[in-house]
Every structure is written in structure tokens, then in C-alpha cells.
Amino acid sequence: xxxKDYLKLDNQLCFAVYTCSKEIIRLYRxxxxxxxxxxxxxxxxxxxxxxxxxPFKKLCNHLYLDSGTMTPVLKSMEKKGLLTRSRMENDxxxxxxxxxxxxxxxxEQAATIPLQMLCRTQLSPEEANxxxxxxxxxxxxxxxx
Amino acid sequence: xxxKDYLKLDNQLCFAVYTCSKEIIRLYRxxxxxxxxxxxxxxxxxxxxxxxxxPFKKLCNHLYLDSGTMTPVLKSMEKKGLLTRSRMENDxxxxxxxxxxxxxxxxEQAATIPLQMLCRTQLSPEEANxxxxxxxxxxxxxxxx
DNA sequence: TAACTTTAAATCGTTTACAATTTAATTGCA
DNA sequence: TGCAATTAAATTGTAAACGATTTAAAGTTA
Numbered sequence: 001x002x003x004k005d006y007l008k009l010d011n012q013l014c015f016a017v018y019t020c021s022k023e024i025i026r027l028y029r030x031x032x033x034x035x036x037x038x039x040x041x042x043x044x045x046x047x048x049x050x051x052x053x054x055p056f057k058k059l060c061n062h063l064y065l066d067s068g069t070m071t072p073v074l075k076s077m078e079k080k081g082l083l084t085r086s087r088m089e090n091d092x093x094x095x096x097x098x099x100x101x102x103x104x105x106x107x108e109q110a111a112t113i114p115l116q117m118l119c120r121t122q123l124s125p126e127e128a129n130x131x132x133x134x135x136x137x138x139x140x141x142x143x144x145x
Numbered sequence: 146x147x148x149k150d151y152l153k154l155d156n157q158l159c160f161a162v163y164t165c166s167k168e169i170i171r172l173y174r175x176x177x178x179x180x181x182x183x184x185x186x187x188x189x190x191x192x193x194x195x196x197x198x199x200p201f202k203k204l205c206n207h208l209y210l211d212s213g214t215m216t217p218v219l220k221s222m223e224k225k226g227l228l229t230r231s232r233m234e235n236d237x238x239x240x241x242x243x244x245x246x247x248x249x250x251x252x253e254q255a256a257t258i259p260l261q262m263l264c265r266t267q268l269s270p271e272e273a274n275x276x277x278x279x280x281x282x283x284x285x286x287x288x289x290x
Numbered sequence: 291t292a293a294c295t296t297t298a299a300a301t302c303g304t305t306t307a308c309a310a311t312t313t314a315a316t317t318g319c320a
Numbered sequence: 321t322g323c324a325a326t327t328a329a330a331t332t333g334t335a336a337a338c339g340a341t342t343t344a345a346a347g348t349t350a
Contacts, residue, residue, distance in 0.1 A: 001270075006259040007252065009191040009207065013273045014169045014262065016280035019209045021166040022307080023287050024159045029309095040336065046154040057298065062154065064164045067299050069337050076335085093298040093345045107152065114151040117159065122286040125146075128158045131283070134276060135161035141267040142168050167337080174339095185306065202328070212329050214307050221305085238315045238328040 017135075027120050031113045035106055040065075040073050041082070042110070045099075048083065049107050053098040055088070082106070162280075172265050176258045180251055185210075185218050186227070187255070190244075193228065194252050198243040200233070227251070 005011055025039045032042055047062050048054060060070050074097060077083050082103040088094040118128055150156055170184045177187055192207050193199060205215050219242060222228050227248040233239040263273055 007191060007194055007255060009188065009195065010281070011277070012188075012191070012259070013266070013268075013277040013280075014166070014173070015188055015191075016277045016284070017162060017169060018166040020280045020284050020287075021159070021163040022209060023284060024162060026308090027288065028159070038335070043154065043157075043160055046152055046157070046160075049152055050154065060299095064167060065336090066338065068301080068339075071300055073336080091298085091346070095299065110152060114157070120288060121158070121283065123158075123283065131279060132156070132158040132161045134279075135158075135165045136155070138266065138268065138276070139161070139165050139168060142165075143172065143265060171338090183305070205329095210306090211308060213309075213331080216330055218306080236316070236328085240329065 024117075024121065027117065028113075031116060035109055036080070037082075037106075040069075041077055044070075044073065044077065045082070045103065045106060045110070048097065048099050048103065052104075053096045056085075056095040056097055059097055077103075169262075169266065172262065173258070176261060180254055181225070182227075182251075185214075186222055189215075189218065189222065190227070190248065190251060190255070193242065193244050193248065197249075198241045201230075201240040201242055204242055222248075 001011065009015055028039055028042065032039060035042075037045070043063055044059070047059055051058075056067070056070070056074070060066060063070070065073075074083065074085055078085055081100055083100060084098050085095050086098070088096050118125065121128065123131070146156065154160055173184055173187065177184060180187075182190070188208055189204070192204055196203075201212070201215070201219070205211060208215070210218075219228065219230055223230055226245055228245055229243050230240050231243070233241050263270065266273065268276070
């Protein structure tokens, strides 16, 4: 690559990742609107559908989000009746997050989203998996916060 | 993939892209802090360093950002003395964005960022280019807004 | 055990991000 | 020409996102 091309927008890996991220999240909207939730709510539920209850801090780590982001998100989800937040008995500093019945029930309605989204990306399952694995390897190798 | 695995967080392509995007942008911070700008300012400058002046709408399209996002961003960059905004003579609805001398001068200081960032991703130039091209192809195939 | 350190979550301030609406200029066409 | 439709950017409202700080609980140690 020519030296003067390094600063070209279309040569930036970061911009490609950043734009893809936003555009894919935009495609989720019609599906998530039906459930009345946002993308951030959705990935929070994905974690909880696998692990319930879960400590606040562990949830944040899974999602790569900090307490400044997650505290208001979880409070709004609590208000919608999707989950409950409670202090842990053995350590009053920690918060435990649990799904409500409503939060658990949403899983069924969400079950068809991943395949419909795959469809919308126009990728074959193999292409999608390969790309996802490449990104996971990149993420693992990035310098930590 | 087992049916019940579709909703697992780590199987989601979108979450991988979204997380990589945020983590890579985080790595830009020390470099951009030195220039006193944000990542959004940076990508805006990347466009302007290639095309100056540029109509507001064209800039938005390049960056995949809408007027609701870009109007305040450009106003704040104008306030910092990086660019100017002016109505177009032949069509008073349109805004033309031009770099100031200061905005042009920042390019020199930014010149080393891309290679330093490549370094921080721990990817070879070939790996980075391949991944970037894959994402561009995906972006192009996604259903438009 | 009292003071210091560490840890966890909440809070605060700033910046993005986008959908939806508004305002104003231009274009199309009857 | 005059009015409806379109277009461009700004505005409004809401929801992230994160750095930095604060508050409070728990752990450490002198």
C-alpha cells in the first residue's frame, strides 16, 4: 500500500468493523421492536438465558460493558419487568441479576431471530461462522483495557 | 450447530463485530487524545483530508451517519477551529464543509496512527486487509436503510 | 480494632447515535 | 405563476457508551 493511502477512510479496518456493527444492529430493529426491546437489552437477555441468576460484574464482563452503561440499562429492564436486581447476602456490594417469568418467556419469541438475521446478512452459515471466529480471535489478541 | 445454540451470545456474529468495534476504538484513544479529538472527529477528518470541501450530505453518506449525529459533531469541530460550515450559493439548503488551516495541519500528526494501530491489533497487514475487505463485502450486501 | 486499601456499583458529565419531526429552500407541475 | 411535493439540515427525544469520580462495603494490616 502506498504511504499516502494509510489515512484513506476505506483502508481503515476499524471503520469497516464500526460501520458493519452499526448496520447489522440496525437490521435487528424490526425484530426487536416486536419484543419491545433494544439491542443492548437483547444481548443482556442472551447472557441471562444462558446463566440465571448472574452477578452484575460477570454480566458486564461478558458484554464488554462497564457499570456506567449497565446500571441504567438494567434499571430500565427491571422497570419493564424483565429482570430483578438484588444485593447479594454474603457481599452487600454485589448485585445479583435474575430473570422474571416474563424475561424467561421472551426467549421463545426470540428463538427465530438468529436465523432470520443470518438471512438478512446474505451470508452462508459457514461464511458467518468463519467471520465470527476471525473476530473472536482478534478480540482475544487485542491489548486489554 | 445445535438448535438451542442459536441464542448463545458467543455464536452471534453481530456481537463479535460490535465488541471488536468498541475495543478497537478504545485503542485509538491514547493517539486521538494527543490530538485532542474523538474517534468521530477522526473519521470525519479522514474524509475531509481526501475531499475538501465536501457537501454535508456526502460527508454523512461516507460515514454512514445521519444529520442528527453529524450536525452537532460538525458544530463542535467548528468550535475547535478544525473546519468551517457555510451555506452553498446555488442551493441555500445545503451546507459545505471545509477544513481550516488547523484541520489540514492535523493530518501530519495523524499520519503515524494507522500503522501504530495495526501494530496494536496484532494482525499482519495481510490479515488486516483480508478482514477489512470481507467486512466491506458484507456491508455492501446488507439490505440498505 | 482502627486506619488504610481494595473492590463493587452507582453517579456524573460528555459524546455518540438514531428515529421522528420540524423548518426552510427548491423543484415539479397543474 | 402558485401550490403541492420533495429535499436538506436542524431539532427533539431517547438510549447507549465510557471515563472519572463517588459512595459504601469488605478485606488487610499495623
